[in-house]
Amino acid sequence: MNLRPRPLREPRNPVDTRPVAERISALMQIQQGSGRVTSWMASVSVRLSDSFTREGTTRLGAAAQTAHRQSWLPLLYGHPASRRLSPVLASRESSAAGIAAGEAARDANILIAAVARQQDRAAFARLFEFYCPRLTSHLLARGAAPATAEEIVQDVMLTVWRKADQFDATRGSAGAWIFTLARNAFIDRVRREHRPAVDPSDPLLCGAGLPDADQSIMDAESQRELAAAVEALPAEQRHVVHCSYFQGQSLAQISAREGLPLGTVKTRARLALERLRAMVTQRRTT
Amino acid sequence: MSTPTHHVEDGALLDYVTGAASEPVALVIACHLTLCPKCRVRVAADEALGGVLIDSAPPSALSDGALDRMLARLDEVPNEDAARPAPLSEEPLVVEGIPLPRPLRPYLQHEIQSSPRRGPLRFIAPGVRGVDLPTAAAGAVRTRLLRLSPGVVIPRHAHAAPELTLVFAGGLSDGGEHYGPGDIRFRDTAAVHEQTVDADQPCVALVVNEGALVPQTWRGRIASLLFDRGLKRG
Numbered sequence: 001m002n003l004r005p006r007p008l009r010e011p012r013n014p015v016d017t018r019p020v021a022e023r024i025s026a027l028m029q030i031q032q033g034s035g036r037v038t039s040w041m042a043s044v045s046v047r048l049s050d051s052f053t054r055e056g057t058t059r060l061g062a063a064a065q066t067a068h069r070q071s072w073l074p075l076l077y078g079h080p081a082s083r084r085l086s087p088v089l090a091s092r093e094s095s096a097a098g099i100a101a102g103e104a105a106r107d108a109n110i111l112i113a114a115v116a117r118q119q120d121r122a123a124f125a126r127l128f129e130f131y132c133p134r135l136t137s138h139l140l141a142r143g144a145a146p147a148t149a150e151e152i153v154q155d156v157m158l159t160v161w162r163k164a165d166q167f168d169a170t171r172g173s174a175g176a177w178i179f180t181l182a183r184n185a186f187i188d189r190v191r192r193e194h195r196p197a198v199d200p201s202d203p204l205l206c207g208a209g210l211p212d213a214d215q216s217i218m219d220a221e222s223q224r225e226l227a228a229a230v231e232a233l234p235a236e237q238r239h240v241v242h243c244s245y246f247q248g249q250s251l252a253q254i255s256a257r258e259g260l261p262l263g264t265v266k267t268r269a270r271l272a273l274e275r276l277r278a279m280v281t282q283r284r285t286t
Numbered sequence: 287m288s289t290p291t292h293h294v295e296d297g298a299l300l301d302y303v304t305g306a307a308s309e310p311v312a313l314v315i316a317c318h319l320t321l322c323p324k325c326r327v328r329v330a331a332d333e334a335l336g337g338v339l340i341d342s343a344p345p346s347a348l349s350d351g352a353l354d355r356m357l358a359r360l361d362e363v364p365n366e367d368a369a370r371p372a373p374l375s376e377e378p379l380v381v382e383g384i385p386l387p388r389p390l391r392p393y394l395q396h397e398i399q400s401s402p403r404r405g406p407l408r409f410i411a412p413g414v415r416g417v418d419l420p421t422a423a424a425g426a427v428r429t430r431l432l433r434l435s436p437g438v439v440i441p442r443h444a445h446a447a448p449e450l451t452l453v454f455a456g457g458l459s460d461g462g463e464h465y466g467p468g469d470i471r472f473r474d475t476a477a478v479h480e481q482t483v484d485a486d487q488p489c490v491a492l493v494v495n496e497g498a499l500v501p502q503t504w505r506g507r508i509a510s511l512l513f514d515r516g517l518k519r520g
Binding site: 108121124125128129131132133134135136137138140150154157158161162171172173174175176177178179180182183184186187191192193194195196197198199202203204205206207223226227230241242244245246248249250251253265266269270273274276277280 | 289295296297300301304305306307309312313315316317319320321322323326328330331332333334335336337338339340341342343344345346347348349352353355356357359360362364378385386387388389392421422468
């Protein structure tokens with residue numbers, strides 16, 4: 001058995017190290033220049049002015065172009081204003097949720113890195129505007145009351161703000177991290193239960209020294225493929241995946257609700273997971 | 287070091303990842319994951335899928351001022367110390383000389399501290415000692431850490447509800463299969479079984495019973511009286 005310590009390695013897609021604020025403000029300048037700045041953008045620019053216009057206005061030009069090319073735009077999908085940003089975006093939005101998921105993943109990693117590195121409030125605001133509406137849908141589907149859902153979203157995002165430096169993109173996507181934070185907060189706040197979890201510093205942790213045991217490299221491309229693979233599942237398998245992840249139902253609850261034998265629900269879940277897991281683990285081992 | 291050969295089934299692992307699993311079942315799975323790198327990889331893959339599903343979830347409307355309320359909270363001083371109970375000890379968790387996975391600590395710490403000399407385990411039946419773990423669970427669910435003496439046989443019985451067993455030390459045979467350290471055993475209600483502890487060493491295991499034993503023999507009936515003492519009938 002290979003017990004050498006896990007090598008420190010760079011993420012497969014090295015992140016853009018320019019401050020996100022710079023990229024955001026560069027993009028806003030484009031919009032203002034073309035006379036299409038919206039009231040929403042104006043309000044954001046006032047709210048976050050110091051952190052990004054100061055930096056951004058001095059470094060336009062090439063930065064503006066790269067900001068536009070290296071799209072962080074899908075993070076704005078949740079807001080109507082974003083639809084006015086680019087016709088390319090509008091078509092993407094309607095064509096493939098998979099693309100949105102893939103790009104959101106890459107961009108969220110960049111934004112979290114910016115929060116970790118320099119407490120970048122503009123980057124955090126982008127994260128919030130992307131994840132708050134999605135987490136809210138998810139928590140409402142789980143059965144949280146609207147007020148509780150907002151509290152949980154705030155708790156989750158506050159944890160993202162405070163623990164951004166502990167997020168390790170080589171071990172999982174930003175979305176996966178935020179999903180687990182939301183799950184734990186829901187169990188804590190709504191069910192009022194303790195969530196037993198593996199302690200990474202447990203002396204009994206088996207195989208911690210193996211290079212691959214605790215890594216799950218999900219770059220933007222594999223995120224996109226995974227999202228597309230979910231869409232491509234047979235309808236009944238996709239339904240089980242949706243009910244369990246999005247509505248937080250146990251397989252037993254799904255079986256009772258739909259009047260299906262538990263074995264059938266389990267088989268559907270197993271077939272779906274085998275296919276989807278293979279995609280994640282293949283990436284890791286190739 | 288050998289890794290477990292009996293793993294968490296897909297459906298149970300999915301319930302663990304989505305948070306739908308009950309606390310006792312999640313505890314058994316977290317302990318197994320500590321001992322099983324293979325299942326940790328499966329969990330990481332399933333959580334990645336959760337991330338993808340969140341990223342492509344249908345957004346609901348952002349309520350007015352939600353971002354402002356959020357930004358206003360960023361400078362709050364964390365008051366985690368006040369809200370949380372005293373931090374758990376960092377020392378290795380050991381019961382009767384057997385090191386146990388950390389997820390068990392919050393459930394055992396009180397018992398260990400209150401009887402440092404005798405240890406937390408109490409008489410249940412001849413050759414069987416154990417302790418009830420205070421998990422949040424409805425009805426007749428019972429979570430126990432058991433120590434079974436070498437060669438003990440738990441007579442033929444069925445279960446009113448599923449049973450989950452995770453071995454930490456020693457081993458036991460059940461239905462033609464052998465379960466060693468880290469191995470997990472899911473038992474459905476219908477199956478009648480008999481468990482035999484390895485003859486050479488005691489077996490320490492975490493057992494979750496979602497209902498009472500259903501004895502099949504007169505010896506089993508005596509065993510069930512002892513095993514299910516104090517069980518809340520749900």
